[in-house]
Amino acid sequence: MASVRNALPLLSLPQAHRRSQKMLKLISATPSPYARKVRIALIEKRIPFELLTEVPWDSTTQTPQYNPLEKLPVLVLDNGKSVYESHYILEFIEAKYTNVMQLLPRNDVDGALFAKQVEVVADGICDALVLLFFEKQKEDGKRSEEWMARQRRKVDGGLKALAAWIGDKKFFVNDTFGLADIAAGSVLGYLKVRFPEHSWRETYPHLARYSEDLEERQSFKDTVPRPQTISDKIV
Numbered sequence: 001m002a003s004v005r006n007a008l009p010l011l012s013l014p015q016a017h018r019r020s021q022k023m024l025k026l027i028s029a030t031p032s033p034y035a036r037k038v039r040i041a042l043i044e045k046r047i048p049f050e051l052l053t054e055v056p057w058d059s060t061t062q063t064p065q066y067n068p069l070e071k072l073p074v075l076v077l078d079n080g081k082s083v084y085e086s087h088y089i090l091e092f093i094e095a096k097y098t099n100v101m102q103l104l105p106r107n108d109v110d111g112a113l114f115a116k117q118v119e120v121v122a123d124g125i126c127d128a129l130v131l132l133f134f135e136k137q138k139e140d141g142k143r144s145e146e147w148m149a150r151q152r153r154k155v156d157g158g159l160k161a162l163a164a165w166i167g168d169k170k171f172f173v174n175d176t177f178g179l180a181d182i183a184a185g186s187v188l189g190y191l192k193v194r195f196p197e198h199s200w201r202e203t204y205p206h207l208a209r210y211s212e213d214l215e216e217r218q219s220f221k222d223t224v225p226r227p228q229t230i231s232d233k234i235v
């Protein structure tokens, strides 16, 4: 498990505080669109954390020690407790750190619920992309074309919804960067890395421009997804 302290927020902390500050830990993987959501949120909120990079598919992973579902991201708290499932981690951070930038509008229930609906669709696209990615890894003759077609329909349907919702706006909710933009930006960044051949940018030019604008934010620049080498056979 590779470890790196997230330098951005620490640069703003007085030196003495850095040594005494017990650090949140985030178990992550370099390509993970789910983990990227949490990384972006922590950076945007300027909450210091230590990044622990894992390959959850390898037999050597420590992920199961922190999540009975054996999935990352996992946020490991100062008291050793772990918080898992990306949408819940974001809800946890939003609720527990109230004196920092908020991802959801405080006085707009419908706006907050819509942001969560965008996250549902973005995460659903990620789920379909992950299933598609691993189906494509199967040996010739063992891949199900019907199964892959079903996942592609979910991806395309989700992208159509995101494109319709964003239109030519800068952000999804109340013209303010927030949860919906983290979720949508993360899945669009994942598409670029894992499925560069997908034609979504030609099909939805506004969505492409929206994604390019988000990638200019420091929190996105610091968390660009990278493919990972999986040592063990996925079983």
Ligand SMILES: N[C@@H](CCC(=O)N[C@@H](CS(=O)(=O)O)C(=O)NCC(=O)O)C(=O)O
Binding pocket: 029, 031, 032, 033, 034, 035, 056, 057, 069, 070, 071, 072, 073, 084, 085, 086, 087, 123, 130
């Ligand atoms: N719904 C989960 C999905 C997390 C997930 O699937 N993580 C993958 C890694 S990655 O696809 O995000 O890179 C994982 O740990 N997979 C291991 C496993 O499923 O056993 C979330 O939002 O946190």
